[in-house]
Amino acid sequence: MSRKTNRITACFARLQERERKALIPYILAGDPPGKTVEVMHQMVDKGADMIELGFPFSDPVADGPVIARAHERAVSHGVTLHDVFAMVSEFRERDNDTPIVLMGYLNPVEIMGYHRFVELASEAGVDGVLMVDLPPEAAGDLLDMLHERGMDMINLITPTTSDDRMAKICRVASGYLYYVSLKGVTGAATLNTADVEQRVNHIRHFANIPVCVGFGIRDGASAAAIGRTADGVIAGSVLVSELARYGSEGQAAIDRVASTIAEMRSAMDDDRMNE
Amino acid sequence: MVDQEISESLEQHKYDQPDLMGHFGRYGGRFVAETLMGALEDLDRTWRELWRDKTFQADFDRDLADFVGRPSPLYFAGRWTRELGGAKIYLKREDLNHTGAHKINHAVGQALLAKHMGKTRIIAETGAGQHGVASATVAARLGLECVVYMGARDVKRQALNVYRMKLLGATVVPVETGSQTLKDAINEALRDWVARPEDTFYLLGTVCGPSPYPEMVRNLQSIIGREARRQILEKEGRLPEALVACVGGGSNAMGLFHEFILDKDVKLYGVEAAGHGVDTDKHAARMSSGRPGVLQGARTYLMTNEHGQIIESHSVSAGLDYPGVGPEHSYLKDIGRAQYPAATDEEALAAFRQLTRLEGIMPALESAHALAWVDKLAPTMDKDQIIICNLSGRGDKDIHTVAAIDGLEV
Numbered sequence: 001m002s003r004k005t006n007r008i009t010a011c012f013a014r015l016q017e018r019e020r021k022a023l024i025p026y027i028l029a030g031d032p033p034g035k036t037v038e039v040m041h042q043m044v045d046k047g048a049d050m051i052e053l054g055f056p057f058s059d060p061v062a063d064g065p066v067i068a069r070a071h072e073r074a075v076s077h078g079v080t081l082h083d084v085f086a087m088v089s090e091f092r093e094r095d096n097d098t099p100i101v102l103m104g105y106l107n108p109v110e111i112m113g114y115h116r117f118v119e120l121a122s123e124a125g126v127d128g129v130l131m132v133d134l135p136p137e138a139a140g141d142l143l144d145m146l147h148e149r150g151m152d153m154i155n156l157i158t159p160t161t162s163d164d165r166m167a168k169i170c171r172v173a174s175g176y177l178y179y180v181s182l183k184g185v186t187g188a189a190t191l192n193t194a195d196v197e198q199r200v201n202h203i204r205h206f207a208n209i210p211v212c213v214g215f216g217i218r219d220g221a222s223a224a225a226i227g228r229t230a231d232g233v234i235a236g237s238v239l240v241s242e243l244a245r246y247g248s249e250g251q252a253a254i255d256r257v258a259s260t261i262a263e264m265r266s267a268m269d270d271d272r273m274n275e
Numbered sequence: 276m277v278d279q280e281i282s283e284s285l286e287q288h289k290y291d292q293p294d295l296m297g298h299f300g301r302y303g304g305r306f307v308a309e310t311l312m313g314a315l316e317d318l319d320r321t322w323r324e325l326w327r328d329k330t331f332q333a334d335f336d337r338d339l340a341d342f343v344g345r346p347s348p349l350y351f352a353g354r355w356t357r358e359l360g361g362a363k364i365y366l367k368r369e370d371l372n373h374t375g376a377h378k379i380n381h382a383v384g385q386a387l388l389a390k391h392m393g394k395t396r397i398i399a400e401t402g403a404g405q406h407g408v409a410s411a412t413v414a415a416r417l418g419l420e421c422v423v424y425m426g427a428r429d430v431k432r433q434a435l436n437v438y439r440m441k442l443l444g445a446t447v448v449p450v451e452t453g454s455q456t457l458k459d460a461i462n463e464a465l466r467d468w469v470a471r472p473e474d475t476f477y478l479l480g481t482v483c484g485p486s487p488y489p490e491m492v493r494n495l496q497s498i499i500g501r502e503a504r505r506q507i508l509e510k511e512g513r514l515p516e517a518l519v520a521c522v523g524g525g526s527n528a529m530g531l532f533h534e535f536i537l538d539k540d541v542k543l544y545g546v547e548a549a550g551h552g553v554d555t556d557k558h559a560a561r562m563s564s565g566r567p568g569v570l571q572g573a574r575t576y577l578m579t580n581e582h583g584q585i586i587e588s589h590s591v592s593a594g595l596d597y598p599g600v601g602p603e604h605s606y607l608k609d610i611g612r613a614q615y616p617a618a619t620d621e622e623a624l625a626a627f628r629q630l631t632r633l634e635g636i637m638p639a640l641e642s643a644h645a646l647a648w649v650d651k652l653a654p655t656m657d658k659d660q661i662i663i664c665n666l667s668g669r670g671d672k673d674i675h676t677v678a679a680i681d682g683l684e685v
Contacts, residue, residue: 183471
């Protein structure tokens with residue numbers, strides 16, 4: 001299938017030219033309420049290259065307590081997929097380059113209907129979709145609809161993914177691969193950089209698209225360490241837990257997210273220059 | 276169209292659900308994150324190998340006989356039958372099993388599997404506590420570590436079972452997220468499993484979840500229906516007109532139904548919890564008011580709002596208080612093979628009292644929902660017709676709940 005170059009492909013091409021690695025923050029849409037678009041712009045200003053935007057679900061089984069609680073808060077505030085599309089549209093008014101990947105669980109998409117979901121996501125300016133609980137062997141219909149609209153389906157690879165599965169996943173994957181660096185749910189313990197390096201190099205035997213790494217990245221040092229091997233670094237729980245303090249700390253919580261991104265960015269870039 | 280093909284295949288005496296990917300028609304499947312795929316593929320492979328293995332079958336049969344106490348009796352409820360004045364009512368006495376419910380059947384089977392796979396740690400979720408007790412029991416017997424996840428609300432309403440699990444050496448972890456019931460306990464067990472797939476076996480307690488659980492638990496529970504069939508043929512020389520069982524996740528119902536699916540003259544009734552009433556917002560009647568969606572690894576009927584968020588269920592019985600249902604039940608509903616009426620809290624409590632007083636058998640509140648449907652169904656049938664109702668568990672664990680409703684503290 002011939003597909004036009006989308007924002008994700010363009011973004012990685014730009015980064016490669018500048019010998020820079022992608023910094024990809026994850027936040028949950030609608031947590032805290034009304035602040036998501038502002039946070040997205042701030043993160044881009046401080047050096048984020050791409051944004052993974054979670055959409056809320058009542059039963060986020062692959063997430064640890066930090067992100068699971070964010071889902072609970074957003075669900076209790078009644079944040080819907082329509083609201084999430086509205087946030088993306090609003091973001092696009094000022095930023096037409098930064099790729100946005102929607103990440104979430106299947107049921108809200110099933111209930112909305114795949115066709116409508118893909119249509120509305122595309123109109124809003126979404127570039128990729130990562131469905132946590134939709135394995136590639138069951139993704140057929142959604143995958144085709146996304147590709148028709150020039151969007152990518154981002155897939156996960158984990159430390160327990162067999163070579164057979166990796167080959168299967170790489171056949172359908174586009175945009176980038178998301179390597180989950182740790183066993184467990186999001187927000188789990190610290191990571192072993194040497195293991196990650198070995199695994200990422202192994203994945204490259206199967207993949208001809210960028211490999212980004214998430215789970216366990218919480219500061220400049222871990223971002224820089226992962227940035228040495230991966231094409232991109234994904235940070236989620238640390239940012240979501242900072243935003244969780246918005247209720248008690250207000251704007252200071254958003255400022256802290258911005259400074260965390262700035263710290264990761266400069267650590268990753270300094271690391272490149274020292275090589 | 277698909278439904279018609281399936282109805283035709285039932286005519287031809289074939290029932291080959293699910294397919295190798297765990298699909299019951301459009302339902303079931305394996306909708307989990309990649310983080311769990313490896314563990315599920317291992318389980319699937321070992322399960323398929325062992326289920327055909329003669330040694331495993333012999334070990335399973337021996338445990339069911341000597342440890343569980345099978346076969347469980349098929350009891351003719353004479354006074355209740357006369358009281359209702361219609362069909363003859365037989366009760367399949369799963370309440371007489373070791374640990375007091377049908378849950379021990381699949382727990383024993385899955386424990387053999389865990390042992391075979393070299394796992395040293397068992398995790399389980401529980402609603403009413405019966406599956407938790409069964410899991411703690413088989414873990415104690417095999418010397419395996421056991422962690423049971425239980426919704427914080429259920430921990431309160433099933434205090435007796437919580438203490439039983441602790442006596443058996445299990446760690447009970449109260450789950451404070453979401454509705455603090457069975458659904459949230461399953462979420463937490465899945466999270467645990469993702470983190471420790473090498474040494475941990477997830478002993479799932481019903482015919483829900485990702486493939487292969489719905490098929491595996493059904494097969495391990497199908498002993499109920501095989502015995503019931505043999506027993507009713509011995510006692511009556513023919514098959515019953517109807518089978519009745521309560522449906523939370525649906526393991527006791529699938530266990531009873533499976534052996535009879537091709538007997539089209541045997542009506543299958545799975546009774547859901549109507550809570551305060553199906554037209555209120557406090558019930559667990561997924562089949563009557565829900566719609567298909569994806570939850571906890573399977574496509575199935577769910578209680579979900581129009582934005583795809585799962586709605587909290589309600590039932591007086593913790594074991595039926597679940598917003599999803601086993602995918603095979605969704606399939607049997609759609610092809611019209613089984614029907615899924617609902618009984619309210621009040622109707623279940625009335626049936627609980629009725630069976631206790633008329634037959635000297637105190638049923639679990641879950642099973643009382645099935646009895647409540649028998650109470651409606653039997654009088655509409657002839658006296659020479661037969662109903663088999665699955666008495667899936669005993670009521671000891673519910674005495675506090677019933678006493679509280681009576682305004683007593685015991």
